[in-house]
Amino acid sequence: MRVLHVITGLGIGGAEQQLRLLLRHLPVQGRVVTLTNPGAVAAGIEADGTPVTHLGMTGNRDLGALPRLARVVRQGRYDLVHTHLYRACVYGRAAARIAGVRRIVATEHSLGAHQIEGRPLSAGTRALYLASERLGTSTVAVSPSVARRLADWGVSEARIRVVPNGIETGRFAFDPDARRRTRAALGLPEDAYVVGGVGRLAPGKRFDLLVRAVAAVPEARLLLVGEGGEREGLLRLARRLGAADRVLLTGACEDPPPAGSTGPSLPGLLAAMDVFVSASPDEAFGLAVVEALAAGLPVLYAACPAIEDLPADAAPGARRTGGSVPELAAALRGTGESPPGRLPVPEAARHYDIARSARRLMSLYDQAVHGTPSPVEHHRASVK
Template sequence: MRVLHIVTGLAAGGAERQLHLLLRHLPAHQQCEVLALTNPGTVAEALRADGVTVHHLGMRGNRDLGALPRLVRLVRAGRYDLVHTHLYRAQLYGRTAARLAGVRAVVSTEHSLHAGVIEGRPVTRGVKGLYLAAERLGSTTVAVSRQVAQTLRSWGVPPARIELIPNGIDTSRYRLPPAERAAVRRRLRAELGLPYGGWVVGGVGRLVPGKRFEVLVEALAELDPATRLVLVGEGPERAALERRAAELGVRDRLVLTGERDDVPELLAALDVLAAPSTAETFGLGVLEGLAAGLPVRYSACPALDELPPRAAPQARRVPSEPAAYAAALRDLRPLSGHTADPLPHPPAVGHYDIVRVAADLGALYDRLARV
């Protein structure tokens, strides 16, 4: 089966990294290629390194309608059995192009949808109307959580056209052998200028307003001066976070790594993961922290909300306020000594293992291709 994944861009965001991970674990008979409408960033490089063919359409913006006929020609020439779209712009153009090219099986994954927000932007009447019009051109919309599925139903998408397949994590990448983990921890702490025996709080995600990393910067000012904060990611809020840290006198305790493709290793350099975002459609970063054996303090994680509390005993919900995070993190800090030993994997990690998730998606592909 030939499958084309169409995605808006391939920078190192959550949806893009999830696509890369899925392609590594889909059944071998499903031969996949990827097309980025724009911005073929670090994930495109990683895909090519894995041997995946990556196309770049060179789209100039949301209203570059001239990209549509080029996309139709590419889909038709590829003779694909199924097209799978990801993210809003790719959903609009990709579903339309697939239908015009004669592809019958068209899937879309909804990665980031709330009642009034899609991919961090407010949902206007026009945005919603275009979304629903494009949805009707597809076969199935995959929701990454029950929360997303509920939003789709509230918008009027028929339940029969919604498939719940959550995001997944490669659990094997996050569980390093003890000697290797210690070496990685020592190397990365030296690289980032962190004391090997110090206490380090971390956050992972794009530096955008919705992630609310300013909460952690302000909490840092209330913590022991030896505490460090590492934020893994890049985005438009970087300068604002740096300014706020300088105003609070903690700029020398804040480390911004920029965009990285070694997140599992970076997590081994942390002591706790903090996730103050209040609007998540899944909460992948929280699951990654748990897979790395870290205690986690978070404000929103639908992936955990959909499981019993005992599925992740080392994760605790915290109000997304600086004082609340400062108190929660202060309670976690060892009173004396320091341990880098990881916590055991909780049941939630196994539940979202990428092997199981990819098998479910592969089964959906096979079912739709037979229709």
């Protein structure tokens, strides 16, 4: 089967790295087209063996990108087109239809309750999304929560399928040697109490709340992994609160790391932490939380569909916290007083293994192309 993946950009981000992981586990041939920004993840995908084409799109209204993309689809003789992220879904579905491809799957990675891909929802955004959605075969939601949001928007329930995000679970197993090496490389004392967070440094992730909470807990240090427009603002906030020497921002971390990389890996950075915090109040899945659980970390979170959509005992080390600085600071103090050590890997982390997600997606491909899904459970969304 030949599949063309179309994505808005390939800088380091959750949806982008999720696509790379899926490609490593999907038994199909094909190519990736990125509309913009062929960044670090594009290099990683090509290193893994899948070619990447940069379409050179200059903005949301670059309508010339549509015939260019249709030409790529037509020349590749693809059996199916799979789109990822809002702009790629709008342009990719239309281009596939122009090129004569009728089997189109789209994954909705980043639809929150009040935002999509970090931007506020609007009536225009919703209308364009729904108009283009009808050009496709099916829409994949990365969690049952996203499936319910799509149905509430007006997407037909019969067209929604749930294929959760996934991780290479075994890669995140706690390694005490990696903890020592990473702490030494970052200048973190071996006995320091390290609070961690991972994600884009964007307003919606509420890392400012985490900086304020750590500033209120003198024995704690903060390790943030990610890059984005809020970086300088977070550093200024830490200085203003007198906690600059306890706040460390490492920058973005490509995962899996490129060949020959000597910097800390994401599993190594998680190994260096003692507790993980996700302060974002509006998530589509919560992949970083699942990675932290796979690393044996206790987790504090404001919202995480990946956990909330599972039975209560699937992640006993994860605890929901309030959205205020005093509540989070109190939770950090309580976690810091607990005996040190790693928790057993919970069922939630095993449930979201990427190989399982790839099998579900392959089943959807087979149904779209051949009319019969692969012999695995086929997941229609539960949106009631």
